[in-house]
Each structure stands twice: as structure tokens, then as C-alpha cells.
Amino acid sequence: MSLPCIYALVIFPKALRHVDEAVTDLFDRLNKWVTPVPTILAETFRSLNACRRTGEGRFIGCAQLLLVWFHSHFWKVDKVPYRVFFESYSPLKEATVTTRRDDILEQRWIEILQNLRKEDVEWKAPWMVPNEVLYQCGNFDWVPLPRIWGAVGYAPLLVLRQYKARQFISATYGLDQSEFSYNGDNYKKEIRDISETWKQARCMKILTGEPMTTPEYDWLRSQRINDNIPTSGQKNTRSLEEHLRLEAEKLRKGKNKAEEDLDSLKIDYKKLRRSLVESQNEKEQLKTRVSELEIPLYQYRSRNSIVELKDSLSKIEEMKRRIEELESALHSCELRTELFETREGRSKEELHHFHDQVRNRDYLMGEAIVQIREVADHLQTLAAQADILSMKYELQSDRNQELASFTRAKTKKMDQRLEQFQKDMQDQMQDQLAKLQQEMKDQMLEAQRNMMAQIAQMLNGAMGKGKSPMAITGEDSECIPPGFTPPHVQHEEYPQRSSITIRPQQG
Numbered sequence: 178m179s180l181p182c183i184y185a186l187v188i189f190p191k192a193l194r195h196v197d198e199a200v201t202d203l204f205d206r207l208n209k210w211v212t213p214v215p216t217i218l219a220e221t222f223r224s225l226n227a228c229r230r231t232g233e234g235r236f237i238g239c240a241q242l243l244l245v246w247f248h249s250h251f252w253k254v255d256k257v258p259y260r261v262f263f264e265s266y267s268p269l270k271e272a273t274v275t276t277r278r279d280d281i282l283e284q285r286w287i288e289i290l291q292n293l294r295k296e297d298v299e300w301k302a303p304w305m306v307p308n309e310v311l312y313q314c315g316n317f318d319w320v321p322l323p324r325i326w327g328a329v330g331y332a333p334l335l336v337l338r339q340y341k342a343r344q345f346i347s348a349t350y351g352l353d354q355s356e357f358s359y360n361g362d363n364y365k366k367e368i369r370d371i372s373e374t375w376k377q378a379r380c381m382k383i384l385t386g387e388p389m390t391t392p393e394y395d396w397l398r399s400q401r402i403n404d405n406i407p408t409s410g411q412k413n414t415r416s417l418e419e420h421l422r423l424e425a426e427k428l429r430k431g432k433n434k435a436e437e438d439l440d441s442l443k444i445d446y447k448k449l450r451r452s453l454v455e456s457q458n459e460k461e462q463l464k465t466r467v468s469e470l471e472i473p474l475y476q477y478r479s480r481n482s483i484v485e486l487k488d489s490l491s492k493i494e495e496m497k498r499r500i501e502e503l504e505s506a507l508h509s510c511e512l513r514t515e516l517f518e519t520r521e522g523r524s525k526e527e528l529h530h531f532h533d534q535v536r537n538r539d540y541l542m543g544e545a546i547v548q549i550r551e552v553a554d555h556l557q558t559l560a561a562q563a564d565i566l567s568m569k570y571e572l573q574s575d576r577n578q579e580l581a582s583f584t585r586a587k588t589k590k591m592d593q594r595l596e597q598f599q600k601d602m603q604d605q606m607q608d609q610l611a612k613l614q615q616e617m618k619d620q621m622l623e624a625q626r627n628m629m630a631q632i633a634q635m636l637n638g639a640m641g642k643g644k645s646p647m648a649i650t651g652e653d654s655e656c657i658p659p660g661f662t663p664p665h666v667q668h669e670e671y672p673q674r675s676s677i678t679i680r681p682q683q684g
Contacts, residue, residue, distance in 0.1 A: 219322035223329050223356065249299070300389065302532025310340055310384050315374030321355060323371055340383050342389045408658055417533040425474060427577065489602050492556070496606065500613060503545070508581035510538070514624050518631045535625060542621060549610050 221238040226233040312334050314320050319332040334347035357367060390398075576600070 184405050218331065219327075219329050220325065221320070221330060222397070226329070226356070242298045256678055268528045284624060301341040310334075310337070310342075311378055311380050312347075313379040315370075317355075317374060317378045318350050319352050319355065320378075321371045321374060323368070328354065328367070328371060338389050341385045343388070344394050346391070346393050379457065477500040493606075496609070503613070505618060510621075510624065513629055535628070536620070543619065545615050545617075549614065553603075553607055553610060556606070560603070 217238075221243060223238050224238045228236060310333050312321060312332075317330070319330045322329055322331050330352045332347060332349050332352055334345075335349070337344045357364060359368075
């Protein structure tokens, strides 16, 4: 445990010279092949940014790593030892064995850095031989670096000159807001997002070129403004009081602008509030208008419903009347069948003639069924015509057009109910007609079976008594029911039965 504590105090020093628990956790992860490079870089960049923004402060980070970078890039050398290209070469070991001057004062360092020229900077370290660079993670245009106490964003494309590549203007959207600390409510979600973005890391090949910067980058760099607090060593410096006065003036202008924006927002809020009240009043007026229109619409629909209900009831009564007529005709057929049962002597010609009469009756019943079906079809046609007439009436009436335009959505449900009612009435009428047809058919079949049985009995009885089937006396002819012609007058024309015609009710 002593070794991680020593490294922690060197790499991540604290003001009270104690070791943070997060630092010990980082070194504990080294045995699990977790690289500390992103964490060390993140803490270094965070501390340098804080010092740059305030113009002062104490660097808290890996000073040894920063020192190695400093000596690797400052003061360009003409010749590089060949050992830097060996695979076993380590810049850290080189830095430890190199003798450094420790007697340089802080003021001297300030003068050296202030008078540093472009020709004195070696952008690419001689021991760095990369072939690609990490430039993007996930949807970010930069690389998020998680550190011990927070996270910070880093854009490698801003330092392409350190890779001997041509520097251009890169996308850095959101880089200013990338730094955050591990506190608050949403920092855990941001940590998870950073972990997911590292799974989508993207690299690009390095291509060396001259010149080191593009014209666009040179123009952008010339337009930069130094936002640091000016020091006394710069030309045309101003006093601290003047700088504070200018800062106070900027703050005052910002405050005035904020107050103006607040007043503008208040005015906009009042306008929005007024428009909201007007919209609510208009909404209430529309509701009142709709309520007023619903009353005559309901009355109109009620009148139409009553008229249609009366029409349906009249049609039902007409159908009942026709059903009674059919029942009376069926009853007369039953009476004639009973008369046939009382007859005992029939000849073969009478039997043949009886079969003809039965076929005629079947034909009449078939015509009746066809006419009933035509009545049903005609009812459907009348319903369609009624819909067409109602549509024409609505199109011709200006009041109905106005009602339809304002209350179409309200009346749709009532129209569906009316259509369902018409459909139910038609289905009920068709069911009653089908049931009536089936009952009539069953009764006719039963009557035919009874008649055939009686005829067979009469034939057997006549043969037992020895009567000739062709001998018919006057008494027998008197009991012949109407609708049958005796055999001895077959040359006369058969009387025609009156057909039953069912006419559809006109709308």
C-alpha cells in the first residue's frame, strides 16, 4: 500500500498532503490492466485550464510528466540521437538521467516563456513515431477523458502539429461544456455515456505535410482574443484598477442587457397571456355556438327518426296483411285437401289431373316466393333512394349545409345508429320472410304427402270393391271439388286459378 501512496502524492498531489480514496482505487486497478493514461491526462488538462482561466494558481497534476513533455518540445535541436528510434527507448528514463538546472528562478522562467519564439518550439517530439491518432469517440467531435474527481474533453485534432501533420480547423462543438465534476444528480448518467462512447472510438491515419498549418487556421488564430488577465510584463499594459473598472463596466452592460431582455420577456409574457385569454374566450364562444346548434340538430334528427319509424311500422303492417292473405290461401288449400280425403274412388286420369294441379300450386308458390324476394330487393332499393333523396335535400338546403359544416362530427354517430336501425329492420323482415317461406314450404310438403297417402288408399279401396276407375256417376260428380275437371269432360278447357300477386309498397 505504501508504493501507491507515494505515487499518488507525486502524480495527484493534494493541498493537505493526503491520499484520496479515488486515487488508491485507480492504482488498485493497474493490476487489472486498466491504463491510467486518460486519468493522468485529464487531471493535467483540468489543472492547466484552471490556471489559464484565472491567470494564477498552483498546478495539481503529474508535474514529472509535464516536465518531460516540456523538455521534449522546447528548444528545437538540429540532430536527434539514433537511440530514440529503438523500441526499448523510454523518454521517461531519458528524462531521469538527464541533468537539469535547478537554480533558475521563477522570474527567469517567466521571461523565457514570454520571449519564446516560434522557431524555438519543436512541435513533434523526436521519440514519437505514431501512424494514427484517436480523434473522435461516439457522437462527440472530441475525446472525453474521465479523471478521478470529474471528466474533461480533449480534442487531439487541435494539436496535429505534435504529430508532424498539417493543422486545420477542426470541429469542437460542445468542448467548452465537456468538463464536469462527480457530483450532482446526473453525473452517473454522464459517466455511463462516456463509457459507451469509448466503445465507439475512431482513429485516422497521420499524413505529414508542409506547411504545418492551413491558411484558414492561420486566419482563425490571428482573430483569437486573449481572455487572460494581462500581466505587467506585456506591452501597453494597464493597471489592475483599470482592468477591474473595465470588468465592472462589462458586468454593468451585461446586467443592463439582462434587464432589457427580462423586460422584453415580460412584455412577451403579457402578450402571450392576453392571447391565451382571448383564445379561451373564443373557445367558450365556440362551445356555446355548438351547444345552440346541437338543439335544432337533435330536434331535426328526432323528427326524421319518427318519420322513418312510422314508415317502417306501416311496412310491417302491410307485410302482416299479406302474410294473413297467404295464410288464408293456405287454409283454403287445407280445406280442399280435406275434401280430397273424403273422396274414395278416383281414376288414373283424375290422379294424373291431380298431379297437374299440385304442380300448378307449386308453381304459384314459387312465384310468391320470387315476388317476396323482389319485395325485399325493392325495399333495399327504396332505402338507397331515400338516402340519395336525403343527401340531395341536404345539399339543396343552405341551413343543412351550415349545420353539416359545424356539426358533422357530432352527427356521425347518430347516422351510424340510423343505418344500423335500418339494417336491423331489413334483417328482421328478411328473417320473417324466410321463416314464412320455410313454413309454407313445409306445410305444402306435408299436404302433398297426406294427399298422396289418401289417393293411394282410395285406389286400393276402389280396386277392392270392383269398381272401374273410369265409371263416375252423377252423384260422384257432384262432390268433385272446384278446380278439377271430370274425365268425361276433358275436352273442355281447364279453369285457371287466380294467382297471388304481392306488390311492393311505394315509398
